[in-house]
Amino acid sequence: MSSLSRSLFRSLIFLTAIPFPGCRLHAQQNRDTLPEAPQPRVQSREGVNIRDVPRNVFLDQAAIWSSPARLRAHDLKWLAPFALATGAAIATDHRAMSQLVTHDANFNNASTNASNVLIGGFIAAPVALYGYGHFGENDHARESGLVSAEALLDGLVVEQGIKLIAWRERPAVDNQRGRFFQSSAGVDSSFPSSHSVLAWATASAIAGEYPSRWAEIFAYSAATSVSLTRVLGQQHFPSDVLVGGAAGWLVGRYVVHRRGHRGWPR
Numbered sequence: 001m002s003s004l005s006r007s008l009f010r011s012l013i014f015l016t017a018i019p020f021p022g023c024r025l026h027a028q029q030n031r032d033t034l035p036e037a038p039q040p041r042v043q044s045r046e047g048v049n050i051r052d053v054p055r056n057v058f059l060d061q062a063a064i065w066s067s068p069a070r071l072r073a074h075d076l077k078w079l080a081p082f083a084l085a086t087g088a089a090i091a092t093d094h095r096a097m098s099q100l101v102t103h104d105a106n107f108n109n110a111s112t113n114a115s116n117v118l119i120g121g122f123i124a125a126p127v128a129l130y131g132y133g134h135f136g137e138n139d140h141a142r143e144s145g146l147v148s149a150e151a152l153l154d155g156l157v158v159e160q161g162i163k164l165i166a167w168r169e170r171p172a173v174d175n176q177r178g179r180f181f182q183s184s185a186g187v188d189s190s191f192p193s194s195h196s197v198l199a200w201a202t203a204s205a206i207a208g209e210y211p212s213r214w215a216e217i218f219a220y221s222a223a224t225s226v227s228l229t230r231v232l233g234q235q236h237f238p239s240d241v242l243v244g245g246a247a248g249w250l251v252g253r254y255v256v257h258r259r260g261h262r263g264w265p266r
Contacts, residue, residue, distance in 0.1 A: 048142075048143045048146045048147065048259055049146070050130075050146060053146060053149060053150050053153070056150055056259065057150060057153045057154055057157070060150070060154045060254070060255065060258070061154065061157055061158075063254075064154065064158060064251070064254070065161070082246065085242065086239055086242060086243055089237075089238045089239035089242050090178075090237075090239045092238075093176075093178045093237035093238060093239055094176055094177055094178060096231075096237070096238050097171045097176045097178075097231075097234065097237060097238075098175075098176050101231060101232060101234060102232075103234070107232070108232070108233050108234045109233070110233075111229040111230075111232035111233035112229070112230075112233035112234075112235055114225075114229045114233075115195055115225075115226050115229035115230050115233060115235070116195075118195075118199070118222060118225055118226045118229070119195045119198060119199055119226055121222070122152070122198060122199045122202040122203070122222070122223075122226070123152065123198070123202075125148060125202060125206065126145045126146070126148040126149035126152060126202065127145065127149075128145070129141050129142070129144045129145030129148065129206075130142055130144075130145025130146060130149070131145070132145075133145055140209070143209070143260070144205075144206065144209040144210065146259075147205050147208075147209055147255055147256060147259050147260055148202050148205040148206050148209070148252075150205075150255050150259065151201040151202060151204065151205035151251055151252040151255040151256070152198055152201055152202050152205075154201065154251045154254075154255060155197045155198050155200075155201030155202075155247070155248050155251045155252075156194075156197075156198060158197065158247060158251060159192055159193075159194050159197040159198070159244065159247070159248075160187070160194075162191070162192055162247070163187065163189035163191065163192070163194075164187065164189065166180055166181070166185075166189050166190075166191040166192075167180060167181050167182050167183055167185040167186070167189050168180045168181075168182070168185055168189050168190040168191035168237075168240070169182050169184075169185050169190060170185070170188065170190045170235070170236075171190070171234050171235070171236065171237060172234065173185075178190065178237050190236055190237060190240050191237075191239070191240050191243065192240050192241070192243045192244030192247060193227065193230050193235075193236040193240040193241045193244035193245075194244070195226050195227070195230050195235075195236075195241075195244075196223075196226060196227040196230060196236075196240070196241040196244030196245045196248060197244040197245075197247055197248040197251075198248065199222070199223040199226040199227070199245075199248065200223045200227075200244070200245045200246075200247075200248030200249045200252065201248035201249070201251045201252040201255075202219075202223075202248075202252065203219035203220055203222065203223040203248075203249075203252065204219075204248065204249045204250075204251070204252025204253050204256070205252040205255055205256050206219050207219045207220065207252075208252065208253060208256030208257070208260060209256060209260060223245065223248075224245075227241035227242075227244070227245050228241075
């Protein structure tokens with residue numbers, strides 16, 4: 001078995017254990033809930049408080065990292081296509097980065113800078129929402145700031161945990177082979193993309209709190225731009241941002257359905 005085949009085989013095994021915060025979708029009357037998540041309940045407007053965020057993140061992590069144990073056969077309807085797409089991305093990562101993405105240093109640097117500016121906006125968004133809600137006496141904005149901040153923190157823990165398991169080399173290392181399970185990668189592991197996880201977690205949380213078409217288009221377009229510029233900047237492989245974006249989106253959805261207030265005007 002070639003080194004690429006071994007890496008792909010190990011990666012697919014690893015992928016099935018990624019701690020997505022839920023394992024199947026259940027239809028609700030007006031709104032889907034994430035698999036195995038506690039059922040959303042109507043809370044008082046004081047139900048989400050800044051002092052509860054650390055405890056909530058701790059509880060979220062327990063549910064997220066234990067979620068693979070709750071996988072069932074019907075989860076293959078979404079897990080199998082996603083695993084195949086990720087496997088295909090991993091198999092073609094080297095070609096994509098060596099032949100398709102430009103190596104022009106100026107372009108790469110501009111793309112990297114753009115991704116950093118965009119992720120800065122996602123990090124600032126929860127603070128801005130909370131500040132607007134607190135000082136403007138807008139309970140919905142205040143809650144949205146706290147929920148998106150919780151999603152951001154959850155995403156940070158998840159992506160760092162996966163990085164320390166995957167240990168994947170960055171595109172700039174070893175002629176863009178992108179090998180997994182290389183201890184030399186350490187905390188700077190390429191898989192998944194931190195920027196993608198954080199952007200999609202925040203975007204998913206904000207879109208969940210403000211479920212309008214325009215809010216979703218804006219949030220997810222910005223998150224897509226973060227992921228795309230990480231690849232164009234030669235900072236990450238396509239599979240890194242694919243898995244990072246999916247993990248971040250699921251984390252954000254989980255937090256919204258677990259903490260969000262269902263009584264807000266829509």
